[in-house]
Structures are given as structure tokens and as C-alpha cells.
Amino acid sequence: MSEIVEYFPAILQGSLLTLKVALLSLVLAVLLGLTGAAARLSTTRWLRFPAVTYTTLIRGMPDLVLMLLVFYGGQLIINDIADRFEIEPFDLDPFVAGVSTIGFIFGAYFTETFRGAFMAVPSGQMEAARAYGMNRWQVFQRILFPQMLRHALPGIGNNWQVLLKSTAIVSMIGLTDMTLLADQAGRTTHQPFIFYSIVAAIYLIFTAVSGWGIVRLERHYSVGVRRATL
Amino acid sequence: MLDFAIIIDSLPDFARGTLLSLQLMALSLLAGFIAALPLAVARSSSSVLLSRSVGFYTYIFRGTPMLVQLLLIYYGLSQFEWMQRGWEEGNVVLLLFREPFFCAWLAFALNTTAYTTEIFAGVFKNTPLGEIEAGRAAGMTHFTLLRRIVIPAGLRRAIPTYSNEVILMLQGSAIASAVTLVDLTGAARYVYSRHFAPFEAFIFAGIIYMVLTFFLVGIFRFAELRWLAHLRPRS
Numbered sequence: 001m002s003e004i005v006e007y008f009p010a011i012l013q014g015s016l017l018t019l020k021v022a023l024l025s026l027v028l029a030v031l032l033g034l035t036g037a038a039a040r041l042s043t044t045r046w047l048r049f050p051a052v053t054y055t056t057l058i059r060g061m062p063d064l065v066l067m068l069l070v071f072y073g074g075q076l077i078i079n080d081i082a083d084r085f086e087i088e089p090f091d092l093d094p095f096v097a098g099v100s101t102i103g104f105i106f107g108a109y110f111t112e113t114f115r116g117a118f119m120a121v122p123s124g125q126m127e128a129a130r131a132y133g134m135n136r137w138q139v140f141q142r143i144l145f146p147q148m149l150r151h152a153l154p155g156i157g158n159n160w161q162v163l164l165k166s167t168a169i170v171s172m173i174g175l176t177d178m179t180l181l182a183d184q185a186g187r188t189t190h191q192p193f194i195f196y197s198i199v200a201a202i203y204l205i206f207t208a209v210s211g212w213g214i215v216r217l218e219r220h221y222s223v224g225v226r227r228a229t230l
Numbered sequence: 231m232l233d234f235a236i237i238i239d240s241l242p243d244f245a246r247g248t249l250l251s252l253q254l255m256a257l258s259l260l261a262g263f264i265a266a267l268p269l270a271v272a273r274s275s276s277s278v279l280l281s282r283s284v285g286f287y288t289y290i291f292r293g294t295p296m297l298v299q300l301l302l303i304y305y306g307l308s309q310f311e312w313m314q315r316g317w318e319e320g321n322v323v324l325l326l327f328r329e330p331f332f333c334a335w336l337a338f339a340l341n342t343t344a345y346t347t348e349i350f351a352g353v354f355k356n357t358p359l360g361e362i363e364a365g366r367a368a369g370m371t372h373f374t375l376l377r378r379i380v381i382p383a384g385l386r387r388a389i390p391t392y393s394n395e396v397i398l399m400l401q402g403s404a405i406a407s408a409v410t411l412v413d414l415t416g417a418a419r420y421v422y423s424r425h426f427a428p429f430e431a432f433i434f435a436g437i438i439y440m441v442l443t444f445f446l447v448g449i450f451r452f453a454e455l456r457w458l459a460h461l462r463p464r465s
Contacts, residue, residue: 060440062404065415065432072428168295172408179298186305193306200294200302207293 004194007185011195014178015202021099021167021177026160028103033110040115051111058108064169066105071097071173098170106163113155118144120151150221157214161207168203178202236430240421247417248438254403254413257335259396262342269343270350271376284347291344297405299341304333304409330409342399349391353384386457393450397443404439414438 039051058066075092082089121144129143171180182199186192237244273284291299307313307327316324326332357380365375407416418435422428 057440060443061436062401062415062439064404065418065436065439068415068419068422069428069432069436072422073432076426076428165295168297169405171297172405179295179301183301183305186309191309193302193309196298196302196306200290200298203295203298204290204293 003185003189003191004198007181007189007195008198011178011181011185011198011202014176014181015199015206017095017175018167018177018179018202019206021095021102021170021175022164024099025102025106025163025167028099029106029110029159029163030156032103032107033114036107036111037114037118040111041118055108055111058105063102063105063166064172067098067101067169067173070101070104094170094173094175097173098167098175102163102166102170105166106159109159109162110156113152113159114148117148117150117152117155121147146221150218150225153214153218153221157210157218160210160214164206164210165203232430232433233427234430236421236425236427237434240417240425240431243412243417243421244414244434244438247412247414247435248442250411251400251403251406251413251415252442254331254334254338254406254411255396255400258338258342258403259399261335261339262346262399265339265343266346266350267381269347270354271381273347273351274354284351288344288348291341292348296337296341296402297408300334300337300405300409303327303337304330330406330411334403334406334409334411338399338403341402342395345395345398346392349388349395350384352391353388354380356387357384387461389450389454389458393446393453396450397446400442400446401439 036051036054039047040055042048071092071094074097078092079089125143125147126139129139134142167177168179171177171183174180178199182195183192186195189195269284269287272280273288275281304327313324313327317328361379361383362375365379370378403413404415406413407419410416412420414435418431422431425431
């Protein structure tokens with residue numbers, strides 16, 4: 001029992017790192033998703049093509065394979081460049097590799113979510129806004145974005161829950177998140193079950209709180225929409 | 231660019247890994263499908279106790295990462311004395327928990343059962359009321375109604391969502407290398423460490439995963455044409 005108390009603060013610390021990885025990846029993924037959706041909906045073929053390739057490639061392979069590719073491949077590239085310019089090579093930070101990979105992967109999923117949501121906004125809304133003399137940015141910010149968000153929220157919530165759980169794989173490239181800390185604590189105390197259960201419980205709390213938050217957000221952005229009842 | 235000599239030299243490793251990944255995926259999906267059918271009926275039943283207790287199981291398994299579930303089963307269970315005693319005494323069932331393949335299968339199967347249960351329960355609950363009324367009017371018992379109306383019609387409507395779950399399972403199985411299994415990702419990690427060639431190893435593995443994914447997408451597109459033809463928009 002005393003051993004559990006001893007390692008518990010470290011695991012809590014690790015859970016903050018997990019949360020940090022998840023939130024930073026989310027920011028990156030949303031930015032990539034908005035860019036990707038804009039490119040996919042563009043009338044220019046040269047913008048549509050790379051966006052389609054991006055979403056197809058990313059969704060075709062496991063996140064772990066991509067993460068290992070970025071982590072080990074990135075290190076090799078750094079070494080090569082350092083060699084060429086005759087400087088001391090530095091180690092690729094697993095935190096940077098983890099966040100950029102997860103952000104890059106979920107950017108593809110957010111691209112699809114936002115694309116569908118943008119298409120769901122009636123085009124009459126945009127025409128009306130243009131008729132009022134709004135410029136493109138005003139149309140986007142006042143009309144398109146808030147209405148798009150209502151359609152995108154279920155997808156965003158879903159992606160966020162999957163993203164949150166996929167942060168566990170950063171432990172496989174050596175980032176000391178709570179899964180890796182639980183692994184270490186379990187080895188030293190010979191009580192791996194207890195420590196993995198703690199990690200599972202923390203993840204469960206994260207997903208439960210997120211689920212609650214998403215419901216609140218959906219309610220907020222659906223104000224003024226009447227739901228059909230039988 | 232890519233050194234194809236390394237890839238060709240490692241083809242047998244990749245082939246064995248792919249086979250193991252496919253085996254794991256197919257066996258977990260099979261178990262998940264069989265287990266999810268009765269669980270989904272229970273989850274969509276009007277009995278609150280039955281529905282909530284299945285809901286509790288799916289909540290736990292859908293709310294935690296599959297990697298943690300896998301580590302919990304393979305490394306976690308070994309901490310218990312009854313487990314260690316069972317191993318010493320040669321208990322056949324408990325000895326299974328020392329096998330990484332069995333543990334990976336169990337973790338994946340429990341995980342996909344949870345997701346599949348929710349998918350199936352969702353479509354069962356959406357059975358048109360008229361179909362159930364018609365079945366009752368024809369004198370069907372509750373079980374016959376499930377067997378002849380609710381389950382077959384529901385499974386058809388579940389095909390598009392279930393295909394996502396199958397693809398997630400293929401990609402999710404990549405974590406099997408965390409418990410020393412040499413699946414496709416494990417093979418790529420082995421090739422990387424032997425030749426120090428991350429691009430050859432992981433890009434080639436990624437391509438194999440992608441081909442398998444597209445193959446599965448194709449199968450499900452065919453299944454939708456076959457079993458969901460009545461729901462296609464008329465031209």
C-alpha cells in the first residue's frame with residue numbers, strides 16, 4: 001500500500017503530460033483540419049489533390065507506424081543534416097515527435113469532419129451575408145463558422161475521445177507519460193496490475209469529463225434549433 | 231531514396247508479420263461479433279438492469295486505451311499470487327495468460343466486443359416500429375421476432391458502421407508489438423533495428439497496412455451493394 005502512495009504523485013504528474021500531449025495535438029489537428037477542409041472544398045484542383053492524398057494516406061495506416069516513422073526517421077534526417085553542416089546532432093524529442101504525429105493524424109480526421117460540416121451550411125446563408133455587403137472574412141467568422149460548428153461538434157467530440165486514448169502510444173517511443181510511468185512503477189514494486197488500473201481509471205475520468213463537456217457544448221451551439229419530436 | 235535491397239531481404243519478415251496481424255484481427259473480430267450479438271440484444275432491451283450492466287462494460291472498455299487494456303492483461307495479471315501458483319501447478323487455463331498471442335487476442339476481442347455491442351444495439355433500437363408490430367401481429371414470440379426481424383434487418387443497416395470498426399481493429403492491432411509479438415509493426419521494428427533503416431521499415435509496413443485497409447473497404451463496399459441494395463438512392 002505504501003508503495004502505491006509513493007508512486008501515485010508521479011503518475012498524476014504523468015497524467016498532466018498526457019493531457020498536454022492531447023491538447024497540443026488537438027490544436028494542431030484542428031488547424032490542419034480547417035486548412036485541409038478549405039483545400040478539399042476549393043475549386044482549384046491543385047489544392048484539392050494534396051488534401052485528398054493527405055486524408056487517404058493518413059487514414060490508411062496505424063498511428064503507431066506513423067509515429068515510429070516520424071520518431072526514428074526524423075532522427076535519421078537530423079543526423080544527416082548535422083553531418084552535412086558538421087554540427088553536433090541533437091536528439092529528437094519524443095514529446096515533439098508524439099504531438100506532431102498525433103496532430104498530423106487527427107488533422108486528417110478533422111479535415112473530413114469540417115468538410116462535411118461546411119457543406120451542411122445552407123448556401124442561402126452565405127448569399128444573404130454577401131448581399132449585406134460582408135467581406136469574405138466576415139462571412140466566414142459571423143455566418144459560416146458558428147453554423148458549421150454545430151454540425152461539426154459531434155464529429156469533433158468523437159475525434160477528441162479517440163485522440164485522447166491514442167496518446168497512450170507515445171509511451172512506445174519513450175515519452176514518460178502516465179502509461180510508461182505505470183510500467184516503471186509496476187516493475188519496481190511488482191504490482192503492475194494496480195498501476196495500470198490507476199492509469200485506466202484516469203483515462204476513464206478524462207473521457208467521462210470530455211463526454212460531459214461535449215454535451216454541454218452541443219447544447220450551447222444548438223440554441224435556436226428546434227428538434228422534431230414525435 | 232529507399233533501399234530496396236533491405237526491403238527485399240526482409241520480405242519474409244514482413245510476410246510473417248502480416249500473417250500474424252491478420253490472424254489476430256480476424257480471430258478478435260470473430261469473437262467480438264459472436265459475443266456482441268447477445269450483448270447488443272441485452273443492451274437494447276427494455277430492462278434497465280440488463281441494459282445498464284452491459285452499458286457499464288462497454289463504457290469501461292470504450293473509455294480506456296486498448297494499449298492499457300493489453301498491458302493490464304499481459305503484464306498486470308502476473309502480479310497475483312493465484313496466477314503465479316496456477317502457472318507452477320500447470321493450470322492449463324491460467325497458463326494461457328503467459329502467451330502474448332492469447333493476451334493480445336483477449337484484449338482486442340474484449341475491446342471490439344464493446345464497440346460492436348454499441349453499434350449493434352444502436353441499429354436494433356432503430357428497428358422501425360411497424361416491423362415489430364407486424365411481427366407481433368403474425369404471432370411471433372419475442373425470440374422469433376429477434377431472430378427473423380430485428381437481428382437480420384439490423385445487421386444489414388450496421389454494415390457501414392461496422393466496416394469502420396473492422397478497419398480500426400486492423401490498425402489498432404499494431405500495438406501487439408508492445409507485448410513482444412512480431413506482428414506487421416513488430417516486423418517493421420525488427421527490420422529497423424537490424425538495418426537501422428527507419429524509412430524502408432516503416433514506410434513499407436505502412437504501405438502494407440494501406441493495401442489491407444483498401445482491400446477491406448472494397449469488401450465492405452461489395453457487402454453494401456449486396457445487402458443494402460434496397461437503401462440505395464434510386465437513379
